[in-house]
Amino acid sequence: MPDTLLALNGLDAHYGDFQALFGVDMEVHAGEVISIIGANGAGKTTLMRSITGLMRNTAEQINHLGQPIGRLRADQVAHRGIAMVPEGRQLFPSLSIEENLLVGGKVGRTGPWSLSKVYDMFPILAERKGQKSMSLSGGQQQMVAIGRALMANPDLILFDEISLGLAPVVISDIYKALPDIIGEGMTAMLVEQDISRALQVSSRVYCLQEGRVSLEGRTGDVSRDDITAAYFGVT
Numbered sequence: 714m715p716d717t718l719l720a721l722n723g724l725d726a727h728y729g730d731f732q733a734l735f736g737v738d739m740e741v742h743a744g745e746v747i748s749i750i751g752a753n754g755a756g757k758t759t760l761m762r763s764i765t766g767l768m769r770n771t772a773e774q775i776n777h778l779g780q781p782i783g784r785l786r787a788d789q790v791a792h793r794g795i796a797m798v799p800e801g802r803q804l805f806p807s808l809s810i811e812e813n814l815l816v817g818g819k820v821g822r823t824g825p826w827s828l829s830k831v832y833d834m835f836p837i838l839a840e841r842k843g844q845k846s847m848s849l850s851g852g853q854q855q856m857v858a859i860g861r862a863l864m865a866n867p868d869l870i871l872f873d874e875i876s877l878g879l880a881p882v883v884i885s886d887i888y889k890a891l892p893d894i895i896g897e898g899m900t901a902m903l904v905e906q907d908i909s910r911a912l913q914v915s916s917r918v919y920c921l922q923e924g925r926v927s928l929e930g931r932t933g934d935v936s937r938d939d940i941t942a943a944y945f946g947v948t
């Protein structure tokens with residue numbers, strides 16, 4: 714079994730009195746691509762927010778390379794090598810493409826990713842690098858969000874619904890780029906509404922239902938019926 718990069722140990726998450734995650738256990742090994750699927754409100758975004766230091770957890774509930782990180786701040790988590798491409802992109806609208814990308818580089822890690830490598834992957838960003846990010850199409854903004862995460866040279870990258878609201882042709886372009894991203898020795902966790910697409914690119918899948926893991930398995934081993942049952946809670 715390869716090394717465990719990230720382990721969630723009975724992860725709970727709360728918004729005030731509301732509990733969004735209940736004892737989630739998960740193991741991610743170096744080099745894996747994991748899909749997290751589940752209906753709206755199942756807790757997928759909350760899971761990613763927990764991993765990246767945006768929720769309050771106990772230290773031991775999240776382990777990265779054998780170290781408890783559940784109480785670290787988001788900037789400390791980023792410095793350890795975990796980056797997120799958030800749902801809705803969350804770019805700085807009045808900054809240019811290049812300035813947005815450089816924000817990712819401020820994490821202070823070294824690695825293969827640089828401005829020129831991001832521009833090689835998404836040439837349209839190089840052509841428009843001085844343009845403010847708010848003037849871009851949704852697909853181009855998503856490329857900036859991916860590039861910004863890569864500029865942090867993470868060893869684990871979390872994608873939260875990268876295809877949400879994008880035209881099919883743009884989604885295809887972004888998915889075409891995924892092997893290049895993940896091919897750089899990175900580990901990835903993908904939240905995706907399009908289950909077929911998610912399963913195509915990932916080696917293992919976890920399904921969340923109302924804050925609990927309802928299915929876990931290798932993508933080749935889980936059937937459509939298993940997924941439907943785990944997703945909708947039907948038996």
Ligand code: ATP
Pocket residue numbers: 728731733751752753754755756757758759760
């Ligand atoms: P979606 O596909 O709609 O993004 P999700 O699986 O990512 O769904 P989460 O966004 O993690 O689900 O939400 C999990 C639960 O937590 C939902 O019941 C949601 O209403 C609740 N929730 C999320 N954010 C907050 C918040 N800021 N305050 C209170 N409750 C929240």
